[in-house]
Amino acid sequence: MRLDDLKLFITVVQLGSFTAAANALDLPRANVSRRIGELEKYLNAQLFFRTTRKLRLTQHGEIYYRELQKVVEGIENAQEALYQLDDKPVGKVKIGILPDSDEAIEPILTKFQQIYPEIELEVRLCQNSYQGIYEQGLDLAFHVGQLQDSSFVARHITKIGRFLLASPKYIEQYGQPETVEDIASHRCICYRWPDGTLEDVWHFADCSIKVLPKLSSNSTNFVRRSMIAGQGISFLPLLLAVNAMENGELVQVLPEYQSTTEDFWLLYPNRHGISHATRLLIDHLLEEIPKII
Template sequence: MQWQGVNEFVAVAEEGSFTAAAKKLDLSTAQVSRQISQLESRLGVKLLYRTTRTVTITQEGSIYYQHCRAVLDGLQHAEDELLNLQSKPQGKIKLTATVTYGEQIVLPLINKFVMRYPDIEVEAYLTNKRVDLVEENYDLAIRIGDLEDSTMMARKLSKRSNYVCAAPEYLHKYGTPHTISELSNHNCLLGTLDHWRFVVEGREKSVKVKGNLRYNSGFGLTQAALNGIGIVQLPDYYTQDYITQGLLVPLLESYRIPVEGIWAVYPQNRFMSPKLRVLIDFLVENIQ
């Protein structure tokens, strides 16, 4: 008796109508209405305002819905865990990552991953905007740097370094800066921000820089630096190979910010299915 009407009420609250809720639950509209009326009677409160055209949740209904949704999610997660204990990884994973890191690092690994696990389908959306994983129904995000959202679970995949560097021909022509203040005398190639990050006396400091190029493309900035146009600050996955080859020279190393973490982030209330677990394990194993 305690649970009668709960599924019906949650469905109406989420669908916004008795008809849509009845269709979702494969019940008649009359049955849905009757169950909710009995639930309201038992609780002694009005959960929904009904008119001929609209259904609106009450303040009491909104509070009750939040608790009911959490309980139903918990029951579903419990069933999922039992069903998946002995099942092989399969199903769909929806993930997001930043554009360049996704293109250069994540997607090539996903290609190898789906070859190993052909029963898993992966949908990847690359964007430099911060995606709300819960609201937009993502299973996983690959994020770089400090994690601001404490409601998420995270596992460290790797780390990155940021380098200030320039081509040898630029430094031969314009000189090598040895302090941050000297950057004002150089052509600094800009991305989406007009400042660079450094560590000065143990504290992070943002320094405003200027130059004659601004690209929202790390690849484009790297090519500009290789052509000797100016100095650039970029993550190692853009610059490391060129630094190793001597095509770019790292600068201001004593001011370089500490390495930043690269994380697999997922909602903490999201059941850790076998498919998601094997993907995160695969990324940890293969991301260098």
């Protein structure tokens, strides 16, 4: 009986199925089923009622899960105590980042691994931070907007606004808008959300404007590249365009108009046993990200 098999059992219980646990841990489903079967054989006890609809703990499984959580957490705490004595912290952290934010986040993660070269990072794109933490087994993830689930710890990073952006090539060809109302008559590029909603109303602190897009996409990366190519004006968070602005590929249009802002959070499961490596990364992100936004 291995510690990894005990952790696997706990993950299956928490996620509710072999398939979800397999996805979260990047394992074949058959591997998860086999290892749980071997654990049951070792214990000489059935841990789950297996039905086509739902996986449910037996009485033996409930007792074993309850007591096992204490044991596994104790072992992990003991390991962390050893790691913290080491000058070179080790471990693995799985982090979920927002789609197309990698240009801004990657240098921050690179700097972290230069400081802590023995810590392994696994980076995943994550549309929905809450769902991603559950389904992909993430240690932490970014979230923008209102908080929806109080079972997670939420650390506020900063407030993020949006910017009207265009390329110098576009400004040269189509001219500079004089007021925010002029934007409606320009070539606009809009983002389409995963649920199909077209973001064609742009909200500012004192007003909102509705635009008629000449181009739209459900990829902010495509929107950004289209702006750089001179296709039009768009309305993006700085997080998604910081590199293009720094190298002059994009410039701010009407900087005196301030957009409404949203809260930018770092989420992680509400548990005491987060690893030392994860804590170090959380502290690093909270310090570094506000510097670029």
